Amino acid sequence: MHITPHIMDIVRRTVDTILPPQSLLTGSLEAGTIESDMWGAVTFLDEPCCHICGFPFEFDEGALALCGRCSIKKPVYDVCRAGFKYDDASRPLVLGFKHGGRTEGLKIFAAHMCRAGRTILEDADYLVPVPLHISRRVKRRYNQSALLASSLSKISTPSFDPDILMRNRATSTQGGRSASSRRRNVQGAFSVRQAAMARLKGSNIVLVDDVMTTGATLEACARALKRAGAAKVCALTLARVVKAAPLPT
Ligand SMILES: [Zn+2]
Secondary structure (H helix, E strand, O other): OOOOHHHHHHHHHHHHHHOOOOOOOOOOOOOOHHHHHHHHHOOEOOOOEOOOOOOEOOOOOOOOOOOHHHHHOOOOOOOEEEEEEOOOOOHHHHHHHHOOOOOOOHHHHHHHHHHHOHHHHHOOOEEEEOOOOHHHHHHHOOOHHHHHHHHHHOOOOOEEOOOOEEEOOOOOOOOOOOHHHHHHHHOOOEEEOHHHHHHHOOOEEEEEEEEEOOOHHHHHHHHHHHHOOOOEEEEEEEEEOOOOOOOOO
């Protein structure tokens, strides 16, 4: 049967009647003024920022400026960028996507990641999602990082490759842990698949994840990729926690 645009309109209207489009931010059934007000409260991240981890700066401190954390100890990844700040305004977006099955915002998410990560996407070879252990993927039905990486590959040049990195063991949640406990929890949790070794050698990788909190997971992944021969490992996340490092005592 030939499907005309008119028929598609009827199908779409019927589907909308059965499953009305919900607001991503409020969960209400109608997108309206509140929706645009809430989007307005989301803090999108861009320059000026720490040239390594992307920590936002209020003022431009030069192209090579570093934040407190990176000036004390450089992270394992080369560069990290995030689409927006993880805070009260953006939390419903992230949690709805991560745990609530709300995948309809993927195109917007990918567009913001692409904007924030334009310089690291330029010369990258592969978009590698942070893998979920199979037990968690079954529970959640999808790997949110793989959905983000796949959407990003449609609007940027690197190829989506979910078969490079694997999670060796199920780790307990990173939520509520201190920075050092997060590091220990994911230590040695990731490795490179034997079949991917050859294409990984000398390549330029962009790791993709939903939220960067302390960066422990991204660093554990970057370590595994670099040990296996990746030339450069950057990271791109949908959101990130923005918390200044405590002042040294
Ligand atoms: Zn930094």
